[in-house]
Amino acid sequence: MTVRVARRPLWFYSSFAGSVTTGPLSTFLAIYVLKQGYSVVYYSLIVSQASLATILAALVWGALMDRGYRRSLFLIVSYAGILLSVVAMYASRNIVLIGSAYVGLNFFSAASAPAANLLVMQSWKRQEWSSVYGYYLFLGSMGGVVGLVLSA
Secondary structure, three states, X not given: OOOOOOOOOHHHHHHHHXXXXXXXXXXXXXXXXXXXXXXXXHHXXXXXXXXXXXXXXXXXXHHHHHOOOXXXXXXXXXXXXXXXXXXXXXXXXXXXXXXXXXXXXXXXXXXXXXXXXXXXXXXXXXXXXXXXXXXXXXXHHHHHHHHHHHHO
């Protein structure tokens, strides 16, 4: 089964752009924390808090999506929140603020996956879902690779 090439909505490519930005961030954060003289334990605490934020965000975003708001709005909110978090990480020199921005980034990034799932289901026929969503994930993976290459 092949994926339709023509007429993909603009939101479909958001996975690539978002992953270019977020792909290398955890590596940068680990290097930054260690370079500032903090231990791996401190980095682990930041990542643990980010994981907890992702779990809680899934509940929040899921409840909001169940209310019937436009699914594309959640992609916009997700990537806008990611952008603000990345800018906050860049602008801050305080490790606590950088860690907090990383937690915020994970909170907002949790909104994109379920929104994309639902948008795929609304935009394509049932028999195309797996191939279309697979291509969407492929774009995200390629974005992560591009992000890592550009940051090297």
